[in-house]
Amino acid sequence: MLNxxxxxxxxxxxxxxxxEAQDSYSGHKGLLMNEPLLFxxxxxxxxxxxxxxxxxxxxxxxxxxxxxxxxxxxxxxxxAVRHYVRLxxxxxxxxxxxxxxxxxxxxxxxxxxxxxxxxxxxxDIHPLQPQSSVQGALQLMDELxxxxxxxxxxxxxxxxxxxGAHGELCGMMAIKAALEAANSSRDIVLVPExxxxxxxxxxxxxxxxxxxxxxxxxGTVRASAVQTAIEENGAESIAGIMLTNxxxxxxxxxxxxxxxxxxxxxxxxxxxxxxxxxAIMGRIRPGDLGVDAMHFNLHKTFSTPHGxxxxxxxxxxLSERLSAFAPIPFLQKSDHGxxxxxxxxxAEEDSQAQPFGRLTAFHGQMGMYVRALSYILSHGLDGLAxxxxxxxxxxxxxxxxxxxxxxxxxxxxxxxxxxxFDESSLADSGVTTLDIAKRLIDEGFHPMTIYFxxxxxxxxxxxxxxxxxxxSIDLFVETLASLIKEAIAxxxxxxxxxxxxxxPRRRLDETAAARKPILRYESSTN
Amino acid sequence: xxxxxxxxxxxxxxLDTIGVASIEELFEQAGAPLxxxxxxxxxxxxxxxxxxxxxxxxxxxxxxxxxxxxVGCGAYRHHVPASVDHxxxxxxxxxxxxxxxxxxSQGTLQYLFEFQTQVANLLGSEIANASLYDGSTGCGEAVLxxxxxxxxxxxxxxxxxxxxxxGVVKTLSHMSSFLVEQSEVIAGQSATTDLIAKIDDETSCxxxxxxxxxxxxxxxxxxxxxxxxxxxxLIAVVTEVVSLGAIKAPxxxxxxxxxxxxxxxxxxxxxxxxxxxxxxxxxxxxxxMPGRVCGETVDAxxxxxxxxxxxxxxxxxxxxxxxxxxxTNSGLCCLAFSIHMTLLGELGLxxxxxxxxSKAVQLSKALSSIEGVEVLxxxxxxxxxxxxxxxxxxxxxxxxxxxxxxxxxxSRLWPDRAELDNLxxxxxxxxxxxxxxxxxxxxxxxxxxx
Numbered sequence: 001m002l003n004x005x006x007x008x009x010x011x012x013x014x015x016x017x018x019x020e021a022q023d024s025y026s027g028h029k030g031l032l033m034n035e036p037l038l039f040x041x042x043x044x045x046x047x048x049x050x051x052x053x054x055x056x057x058x059x060x061x062x063x064x065x066x067x068x069x070x071x072x073x074x075x076x077x078x079x080a081v082r083h084y085v086r087l088x089x090x091x092x093x094x095x096x097x098x099x100x101x102x103x104x105x106x107x108x109x110x111x112x113x114x115x116x117x118x119x120x121x122x123x124d125i126h127p128l129q130p131q132s133s134v135q136g137a138l139q140l141m142d143e144l145x146x147x148x149x150x151x152x153x154x155x156x157x158x159x160x161x162x163x164g165a166h167g168e169l170c171g172m173m174a175i176k177a178a179l180e181a182a183n184s185s186r187d188i189v190l191v192p193e194x195x196x197x198x199x200x201x202x203x204x205x206x207x208x209x210x211x212x213x214x215x216x217x218x219g220t221v222r223a224s225a226v227q228t229a230i231e232e233n234g235a236e237s238i239a240g241i242m243l244t245n246x247x248x249x250x251x252x253x254x255x256x257x258x259x260x261x262x263x264x265x266x267x268x269x270x271x272x273x274x275x276x277x278x279a280i281m282g283r284i285r286p287g288d289l290g291v292d293a294m295h296f297n298l299h300k301t302f303s304t305p306h307g308x309x310x311x312x313x314x315x316x317x318l319s320e321r322l323s324a325f326a327p328i329p330f331l332q333k334s335d336h337g338x339x340x341x342x343x344x345x346x347a348e349e350d351s352q353a354q355p356f357g358r359l360t361a362f363h364g365q366m367g368m369y370v371r372a373l374s375y376i377l378s379h380g381l382d383g384l385a386x387x388x389x390x391x392x393x394x395x396x397x398x399x400x401x402x403x404x405x406x407x408x409x410x411x412x413x414x415x416x417x418x419x420x421f422d423e424s425s426l427a428d429s430g431v432t433t434l435d436i437a438k439r440l441i442d443e444g445f446h447p448m449t450i451y452f453x454x455x456x457x458x459x460x461x462x463x464x465x466x467x468x469x470x471x472s473i474d475l476f477v478e479t480l481a482s483l484i485k486e487a488i489a490x491x492x493x494x495x496x497x498x499x500x501x502x503x504p505r506r507r508l509d510e511t512a513a514a515r516k517p518i519l520r521y522e523s524s525t526n
Numbered sequence: 527x528x529x530x531x532x533x534x535x536x537x538x539x540x541l542d543t544i545g546v547a548s549i550e551e552l553f554e555q556a557g558a559p560l561x562x563x564x565x566x567x568x569x570x571x572x573x574x575x576x577x578x579x580x581x582x583x584x585x586x587x588x589x590x591x592x593x594x595x596x597v598g599c600g601a602y603r604h605h606v607p608a609s610v611d612h613x614x615x616x617x618x619x620x621x622x623x624x625x626x627x628x629x630x631s632q633g634t635l636q637y638l639f640e641f642q643t644q645v646a647n648l649l650g651s652e653i654a655n656a657s658l659y660d661g662s663t664g665c666g667e668a669v670l671x672x673x674x675x676x677x678x679x680x681x682x683x684x685x686x687x688x689x690x691x692x693g694v695v696k697t698l699s700h701m702s703s704f705l706v707e708q709s710e711v712i713a714g715q716s717a718t719t720d721l722i723a724k725i726d727d728e729t730s731c732x733x734x735x736x737x738x739x740x741x742x743x744x745x746x747x748x749x750x751x752x753x754x755x756x757x758x759x760l761i762a763v764v765t766e767v768v769s770l771g772a773i774k775a776p777x778x779x780x781x782x783x784x785x786x787x788x789x790x791x792x793x794x795x796x797x798x799x800x801x802x803x804x805x806x807x808x809x810x811x812x813x814x815m816p817g818r819v820c821g822e823t824v825d826a827x828x829x830x831x832x833x834x835x836x837x838x839x840x841x842x843x844x845x846x847x848x849x850x851x852x853x854t855n856s857g858l859c860c861l862a863f864s865i866h867m868t869l870l871g872e873l874g875l876x877x878x879x880x881x882x883x884s885k886a887v888q889l890s891k892a893l894s895s896i897e898g899v900e901v902l903x904x905x906x907x908x909x910x911x912x913x914x915x916x917x918x919x920x921x922x923x924x925x926x927x928x929x930x931x932x933x934x935x936x937s938r939l940w941p942d943r944a945e946l947d948n949l950x951x952x953x954x955x956x957x958x959x960x961x962x963x964x965x966x967x968x969x970x971x972x973x974x975x976x
Contacts, residue, residue, distance in 0.1 A: 038640045038868055048869035049607055051877050051956065054884045061883070062716070062743045062905030064773045071647035074871015081609055084637070084865055088618035091633035095617030101626070108529055109621050112573050118611075121584030126597040127798030128934045129588070130926045136586025137797050150567050162659035162799065165853040173701050197842035198853050204846035205670075206701050246558075254557035283553065283560050307858030308634040309624040309818065311659070311800035327697070343941045357697030361600055361662035361690035361787075362798025374580060380570030383527045385562075389549040390532055393540055396552055400544045414546075414555035441630055449626075452842070469531035470540060498826075503629040506826040510628075513823035513835040517812060519653045520643040 032504060035086040039521040042073025048080050090504045091308070092446045098468060098476050102418045102449035102461025103196070103248055105278045105300035110378065113303065113371035122370050127362035131340060137366065138338035142331055144315075144373045151384070152294060153287025154317035158326040160364035164275060167295025167314025168202040168242075170359055174293055174318055174325040175240050175269045176206055177356035181325070186239040186268065190229050192221050194249055194453040199242045199273060208239055215455060219249045219410030219420075223258035230266045240269035245289070246276045248453040249410060250395065250418035250461070260290025269293065269322065277301045278465070279392055279417035282385030292319040298365070302372035313368035324354045329363050390466035391417040394473060398462055401477045405484045409456035417465070423458025431487035433458035435496035436480075438507065442500045443479045527570055590795060592929065594962035594969075596889070598909045598953025599739060599934040600661070600688050600765045601798065602790045604878075605957055610792050610865045614858055624818075624854070628833045629825075634857070635832035638820040641864040648767065648867075649784040650775025651806030656818040657855045661787025662691045664803030665733065665763055666698040667816045667850055668783045671807075672731035672759045674814050674849070679704050680728045682758075684721055685711040686738035688765060689939040695733070713936070713949055714902025714911050716742040722752045729756060731783075735763040736776065739939070740902070740951060741909040743773055750780030759783060766790055767804065768955075769907040771879030783807040792866030793859050802856035802863060812836065816850035878956060882908035885954040892967050893952075898974040902949075909953040911936075914974065918950040921973045930969045 027034035059065070075083060092099070099106040117123065125134050145157045158174075161167035172189075179186055189203040192213045200210045213229050216222045221243065230238055241263045245253045253259065260270045272286050272294040278301045280286075286294050298304045298313040318326060329342045330353075340363060344355060379387060392415075399419040403412050406421035423433045437447035437460075449461040464473055486492055500506065532540075537549070546552055553560050571579075590603045597603075614620065618633060625631030638656045645654035658664040669681045681699065683692050685708055692708065699706045707729075709721040716738070725732060732753045736744040750760045762776030764786040776784045786804040793801060807815055813836065821835035838844065842853070870878060886908040894901045898915035914921060918935035925932045933952035940946050954963075 035636070037636070039643065042868065042871065044872045047871045047874035047877075048609075049874040049878075051874065051881055054877075054881045057884045057887050059883060060887055060890070060903070060906050061773055062745070064743050064745060064905070066770065066772060066774050068778070070771075070775075070872050070875070072644060072867060072870070072872040072875060074873055075868050077607070077609055077869065080865065080868050081613065083868070084613045084861075085616065087633040087636055088613075088616040089633065090631075090636070091618035091622045092627070092630035093618040094621035099623075101623060104623055106621075106623060110529060112576060114615060114620075116577065116580045116584075119581060119584035120589040120591060121587035123794040123796055124589040124591050124603070125587050125797045126590060126595075126601055126603070126795045126931070128599050128601070128938060129590075129597050129931050130923055132923065133588035133926050133931070134797065136583040139586070140580070140583045147567065150565050153563075162663060163852075163854045165851045166659060166663070169851060173697070176701055196853075197845045197848065198851050200846035201844070201848040201851035204848075205851050207703055210846045252553075252556045252558040280558065283562055284558060285562065288561065288563075305620045305858065306623040308619055308622050308631075308861065309857035310657075310854040311802075311856045311859055312854045313800070328693075342938075345942050357700065358690060358693035359663075359697065360660060360694060360799075361688065362660075365799040366797035367794075367800050370580065374576055377571050377576045377579065378529065378573065379527065381565065381567040383530070383570040386527060386530060390530055390537075392552055392556075393532075393537060393544075393549050396544050396546075397540045414552050416556055416558065437627070438629070441627060446630065447627055466530055466532075470536045472531075500629050504632050505629050505829060505831040508628045508825045508831045508833050509823045510833050510835065513821040513833050514838070517819070517835055518822040519639075519812070519819055519835075520646050521639070 033086040033089065035083060037521055038083065039073055042075050044069065044073055046074040046076060048075055048077040097444055097446065098472050099446040100448050100462045100464050101446060102463040103275060105463060105465055106306065107303055107465040108467035109303050109305045110375060112378065113374040116374045117367050117370040122366065135337050138331060138340060140373060141369055142338055144369050145331065147376050148296065148315060148317060151281055152317045153285030155320040156318045156323040156326055158316045158330065159369065160327060160329065160359050161295065161314040161316055162360055162365060163310065163312030164295055164297040164314045165198040165202065166359065167316045168198055168273065170316045170327060171271050171293035171295055172202050172206050173356050174322045175271065177325040178322055179239060181354060186237055188233045188237045189239050190226065190241040192243060194247055194455045195242060195244055196248060196273060196275065203242060217410065218413065219251045220247065220253050221259060223255040223262055226259050226262050230262060235266035238263065238266040238268040240271055242271045242273060244273035244275060246279045246416035249420045249455065250415040252416055256289045264290065275300060276417060279388055281388045282381055283388055287319065292322050298368050298372045303375040304368045304371040311365060313365035324352050325356055327357060327359050328355045387466040394464040394466065394468055395419045397473060398464060398477055402481060405481055418461055418463035421460045422456040425484065426487055429487045429490060430493045431496045433460055435499065436483055438499040439483050439496055440480065442502050445476055445479065594930040594965045596933045596952040596954060596966060597931050599951050600690065600787060601795050602766055602953060602955055603795055603957055604768065604790055604955050606792055606866060607869050610862050613865055614862050619858065619861055625834060628831065632831060635820050637861055637864055639822060639832050641860045642820060644864060644867050645804045646806050648770050648775065649786060649804060649806040650777030651784050652809040653812060654804065654806040655815055656820050657860045658803030658805050658817050658852065659856060660799065660801040660803045661763065661765055661785060662694045664785040664805050665691045666694045668761045668785050669695050669731055669733065670698065670850065671783065671814050671816060672761060673704060675811060676730040676757060676759065678728055678730035680730055681706050682724055682729050682732045683708045684734045684738065685709045686740060687733055687735045687763065688739045691763060713740045713946065714742060715904060716744045718749055722749060725752055725756050725758060727756060729758040731759045731761050733761045733763060735765065737766060737769055737907045737909060740911040741906040742903055743905040743907060746776055746779035746781055761785065766907065766909065768879055768882055771875035772883055772907060777806060788863045792862035800856060800859050802859035814849060817852050818855045881956045885956065885958050886910065889952065889954040889963055892963050896967060896971055908955055909951060911949055911951050914948045914950060917947045924973050925969045928969050930966055932966060
């Protein structure tokens, strides 16, 4: 097959001629570009920024001029663009494929949000310019607060926490402040075994003692187990409980109201980890379940971008009992408009407020508030309820399609927005959860969350979110099913251990990385 | 609803596969009590309507670019090259998450490794982590880290540390039953006598900001020696990292831990967030360092690659014994920082710093010629403090009504210290023009004469 210039227009048909892909001379492989480190391609004498000239003027630097070489190589703009575009191409992303990372809610990130967050009236305003000049920003914070309070049925809100774990810290500090105000020495916090690691870490940071509560055979916490823990530790020492609902196994805590009652009766507070709020938004209000404090992860539930691991945003809602103990700053309405109360002394003028202090400089993650409100307004109450419904539908659809192949550690039962399997059906196959995850990478998927929660062996936690179509989920389910069948049949075990092979890098040696940490570039000539 | 792929037809088919009649039945089976009380929350809006509403709110704010602007004190307006924002919006950066699967996250991991190297070099320290939430939370974490290393409980803060940073340290310390002591506030001077005198055998760390909240610069060597002689660590705080293109790095002057707010490079003002906390320290403290860290390793073929490492310090492994409860870093803000820093390079950063300093010198000269204005600083980078002959806050308000954002009155940060009421802190970056300075001086003269 030749065109009229002699150029071959079809691939050669003889399979005998196919050769194994070899390492290339250039280091690149087709569309996959190898990219050296900035420090290997940049130059100390290079820059990609043209700045206005400035005349030599007198200096006021107090004799502290930096004269030594700093070690910051530069690139021209085209080189920099290519460097970062090539790096980006080595990442998997929601925009390119199915990303069912359990507990992380990898939903679509609408681009309208990005456009709105870049409006000059939001991105180009300073946290310390006069409040009279930022009334629109304060109104945006107030509107977002209204939505978050209405959706949860709670009493007040602290917007400033910078991420989910920071929100946990905020909520538990509010509890500690309330206990201090009552001269209480309660210091035990109950935490279920399935909790995120941040829960016990937060409680411990604040000087609380962590008492672990076991889950029942169905994967949820029994009110009777909480009651037993309260009695064992003494009701007078219970500061509260930290419970995730839906929990990290994707199950709704059926006895949540009775658990709340038991903790309240003992005199403690109920902190709810809201990481999984996506399952219930617009349908169930934590405030109606007895929750005293709960954080949101705006980057999970309300679609602010995950950004390779941040920035997050973790507003906290508080019940009437804890309302007075929010941190500064907080919003106040007056005749002149909205005011942000920034100082403890200003707060005292309001006799109700007993803020526990400040969690961060300034007012929190404004850029994320804009994106979250853009998402919320786009959905409206009906859209949010449909989104949580679709998220639950998708997870149960995956459960229904895989339940005969994979074991659910707590039996086959309706789940919420994510479904948990373990690796018991792979027993004796020589293939592990890790191997399955790495094969999924070769199949073009981001794996589910693996080995979390810690309550079963070889956990596979699958969270599809509402953003996936049936066709997308079907392809994932069928691929995963084929891999499981292949593993159980004992075929190709080596291919599982070798995977992934179609990636910029193969499996990486994490042990070596931790044993002798190399955390920065050192020139080989040093 | 434009963000939801399902049709009623696909929902029905999927419900049939599951074997339930409705989504509500699934909630019921899962034991989740559906009971949303009546609410006034509105239904969904079109993209156009959302855009109109949010644009209206945006339009009610006075953006920094709308005229004369001299506000600093921990957040600074710099020009960010267009390519930075374009690159961070690449889908693969914007919509990926924590690199849990390193084989398909080398893009994120490599830029974090490059970022850590840039930060360590900029701050003059041996190693850096992959960032914390912002400078102030980094400062709080640094104090907790110093307590772990020294096994002491008392932090000594410079009186000229940004009051919001001091507030974060005090809140964390109070909640964890640690102690905080603070030296006196001395506007416009890098006086350290009182600070050094307060260091004792129980001091775990001394926290010094340079340039400080009033803009003064510090030679840290004497404080470092004094602290280390008593077995305490020196924590240096930098809220304006562009300054490090012009002045000596804290790590090079003996600071054990260096914290910085990285917003100035690559990131907008954003009304206070998201920002990024730069965190660097001596290599020997690496296992006490909070937050995520990226390290170099090799893959199965022996090729260089990168992974998150030292996770045995972190909450998902250590739970209640973790070094901190931190889970995320400021990923995308780090990327913006790193790209902008790569575009600048050493050459560009030094030039940018020089330009900032020259603008501030120009501003200080113009202001000192006004009657009723006294420039307090003996040294500064791009920010300094003036004393007016009357309280600063009403003047700042009146200038704001004339579209001049004059700076931060000290009373905004210290509402209960009347002796600071006449002080005003002003920052001048490369974005300030001669016209802005003229506008400010004319407005200030008029306001002081009134």
